[in-house]
Amino acid sequence: MIWFYLISGLFLGWSLGANDASNIFGTAVGTRMIKFRTAAIITTIFVILGSVISGAGATHTLGKLGAVNAIAGSFTVALAAATTVAWMTKLKLPVSSSQAIVGAIIGWNLFTGSPTDINSLTKIISTWIICPLLTAFFSFLLYKITIKILYKINIHILEQDVYNRIGLVLVGAFGAYSLGANNIANVMGVFVPSSPFSSLSFGNFFSINGTQQLFLLGAIAISVGVFTYSYKVMMTVGNDLFKLTPVAALVVVLAESIVLFLFASKSLERWLISHGLPPIPLVPVSSSQAVIGGIIGIVLAKKGRGINYKLLGKISSGWVTTPIIAAIISFVSLFFVQNVFEQKVVQPSNNKDVNVEHQIKINKKVFHIPDKTDIKSKVPDKFRKQKSISSKNRINNQ
Amino acid sequence: MALLFKNTKDLESKIDTYLDLIVKGGFLFKQGVKYYLEEETDEFEKRITSIDKTETDADILRREIETKLYSETLIPESRGDVLGILEACDKVLNLTAETLIQFSVEIPFFLPELKKKYLDLSEASISALEEMVAAVRAYFRDITKVRDHITKVQLYESESDRIAVKIKQKVFRSDISLSQKMHMRYFALHIENIADEAEDLCDRLSIAVIKRYI
Numbered sequence: 001m002i003w004f005y006l007i008s009g010l011f012l013g014w015s016l017g018a019n020d021a022s023n024i025f026g027t028a029v030g031t032r033m034i035k036f037r038t039a040a041i042i043t044t045i046f047v048i049l050g051s052v053i054s055g056a057g058a059t060h061t062l063g064k065l066g067a068v069n070a071i072a073g074s075f076t077v078a079l080a081a082a083t084t085v086a087w088m089t090k091l092k093l094p095v096s097s098s099q100a101i102v103g104a105i106i107g108w109n110l111f112t113g114s115p116t117d118i119n120s121l122t123k124i125i126s127t128w129i130i131c132p133l134l135t136a137f138f139s140f141l142l143y144k145i146t147i148k149i150l151y152k153i154n155i156h157i158l159e160q161d162v163y164n165r166i167g168l169v170l171v172g173a174f175g176a177y178s179l180g181a182n183n184i185a186n187v188m189g190v191f192v193p194s195s196p197f198s199s200l201s202f203g204n205f206f207s208i209n210g211t212q213q214l215f216l217l218g219a220i221a222i223s224v225g226v227f228t229y230s231y232k233v234m235m236t237v238g239n240d241l242f243k244l245t246p247v248a249a250l251v252v253v254l255a256e257s258i259v260l261f262l263f264a265s266k267s268l269e270r271w272l273i274s275h276g277l278p279p280i281p282l283v284p285v286s287s288s289q290a291v292i293g294g295i296i297g298i299v300l301a302k303k304g305r306g307i308n309y310k311l312l313g314k315i316s317s318g319w320v321t322t323p324i325i326a327a328i329i330s331f332v333s334l335f336f337v338q339n340v341f342e343q344k345v346v347q348p349s350n351n352k353d354v355n356v357e358h359q360i361k362i363n364k365k366v367f368h369i370p371d372k373t374d375i376k377s378k379v380p381d382k383f384r385k386q387k388s389i390s391s392k393n394r395i396n397n398q
Numbered sequence: 399m400a401l402l403f404k405n406t407k408d409l410e411s412k413i414d415t416y417l418d419l420i421v422k423g424g425f426l427f428k429q430g431v432k433y434y435l436e437e438e439t440d441e442f443e444k445r446i447t448s449i450d451k452t453e454t455d456a457d458i459l460r461r462e463i464e465t466k467l468y469s470e471t472l473i474p475e476s477r478g479d480v481l482g483i484l485e486a487c488d489k490v491l492n493l494t495a496e497t498l499i500q501f502s503v504e505i506p507f508f509l510p511e512l513k514k515k516y517l518d519l520s521e522a523s524i525s526a527l528e529e530m531v532a533a534v535r536a537y538f539r540d541i542t543k544v545r546d547h548i549t550k551v552q553l554y555e556s557e558s559d560r561i562a563v564k565i566k567q568k569v570f571r572s573d574i575s576l577s578q579k580m581h582m583r584y585f586a587l588h589i590e591n592i593a594d595e596a597e598d599l600c601d602r603l604s605i606a607v608i609k610r611y612i
């Protein structure tokens with residue numbers, strides 16, 4: 001049965017590859033600095049490496065948002081997110097796979113009546129605004145500095161072309177590695193506890209455990225998505241929205257990488273804290289939004305001329321509709337999976353150690369029956385004799 | 399990576415050689431006109447042979463450069479402009495070679511008092527050509543200097559126009575036959591056209607410069 005459920009993860013991987021490859025090589029392919037085939041091959045190699053070597057557990061913030069605890073639920077959430085991303089890819093719109101997953105998880109929360117962590121949701125939504133703005137700022141600044149430098153150094157146009165291509169390939173390879181490392185958990189993380197693979201050893205050279213094999217499968221799905229369906233979204237990012245020059249293309253991907261690094265680097269956070277500076281919150285930000293923000297930065301540097309505002313409007317509305325559509329598809333699909341196919345989409349929680357006060361703070365609805373010893377220590381003696389008063393009412397009175 | 403840079407260096411070298419051939423063509427033209435006016439036929443004929451060979455070599459090199467630019471998809475953003483600039487340079491060299499060859503074909507008569515003016519006219523036109531080549535080199539290597547060279551081309555073109563007008567005025571006020579007047583006017587016009595073509599290329603070049611970093 002696990003093989004059937006894996007299909008939605010693979011579909012999500014395919015959708016992610018088809019849509020997110022544009023964030024890495026869209027500007028390079030759109031400006032014809034790198035051929036699509038070359039970009040797809042580099043992405044494949046580094047996505048697989050990133051997934052297998054550095055792919056690690058679920059992204060913490062997404063995990064806090066909603067804990068999908070049944071395999072059929074995970075299957076449906078992944079399928080809803082994948083369908084939404086695939087649909088947006090068909091419309092040639094670059095969207096955030098993370099947004100689709102957030103929407104699908106909220107759909108699961110709504111269907112199962114599970115609490116949604118408002119703090120986490122607020123944090124995630126705020127990054128959807130801050131990320132493109134920050135990338136636009138970095139892109140604007142970097143572009144102005146780069147042009148000033150290029151005017152000063154006397155480098156032949158053909159040599160500059162070579163350096164540009166090398167830069168785009170290196171940044172693209174790094175971006176593909178990060179894509180694999182950061183997103184494979186979204187694609188395959190929920191299937192790790194039920195992985196059908198066992199460890200494989202190749203003599204004394206190296207071994208690959210079950211989780212890595214699962215991630216390899218997910219990475220291959222991402223790569224197939226890149227090869228089969230990513231070209232159109234690449235052209236939207238690299239060409240249709242704004243005619244980028246090769247130098248501008250490199251600046252955009254550099255600005256994108258800087259912002260993704262800022263929001264993901266634990267070492268930077270430690271350094272800032274150790275020097276008494278405010279840390280940057282570590283949340284997963286969308287590379288799709290970052291790359292669009294980067295292009296806007298270039299547009300601003302060129303005084304706002306030549307941008308396709310109609311397409312920009314379409315892309316922005318795609319960011320708003322993606323989580324909503326994913327939530328709706330998730331909700332409806334869960335209904336069918338639970339009631340038509342009679343699969344469990346949620347496991348009731350038996351965790352008796354849950355802190356009741358913490359639950360009340362997150363959400364007014366309490367689903368957990370508190371442990372009697374916890375309540376005994378808090379309830380004064382005169383009330384213990386009144387066995388008719390329910391635990392729930394006591395807590396509400398407190 | 400070393401192979402990438404090696405290919406780039408080869409192409410840079412070819413472009414430089416091509417531009418050198420255009421400068422050489424201009425120099426041969428100047429010398430050819432001088433020897434024709436001084437009636438040194440042997441030296442003049444040598445210059446005809448050299449300019450013809452230079453023009454053929456330049457054509458071969460230009461085709462190699464264009465083929466390489468497109469087959470290796472180099473400078474995708476700018477190669478359309480580069481192609482146009484190289485072809486415009488070829489047009490200037492072709493005009494230069496053809497004009498000198500016409501001296502050999504039509505054997506024009508020049509009024510003795512106007513020979514110096516024709517030398518000045520060829521000097522001004524070829525100076526415009528040389529500044530044009532400098533502007534094209536600057537486009538490839540040092541874009542900030544392009545404008546200076548373009549300004550000089552415009553100045554030399556104006557100078558060649560002025561000299562050509564003076565020649566034509568003196569020719570049509572002289573006592574020679576109308577056919578000789580027309581013949582002399584024709585040669586003044588064609589030498590002047592070299593500077594005009596150089597200026598046209600520079601107009602195109604200034605747009606290409608704007609496109610690179612806007």
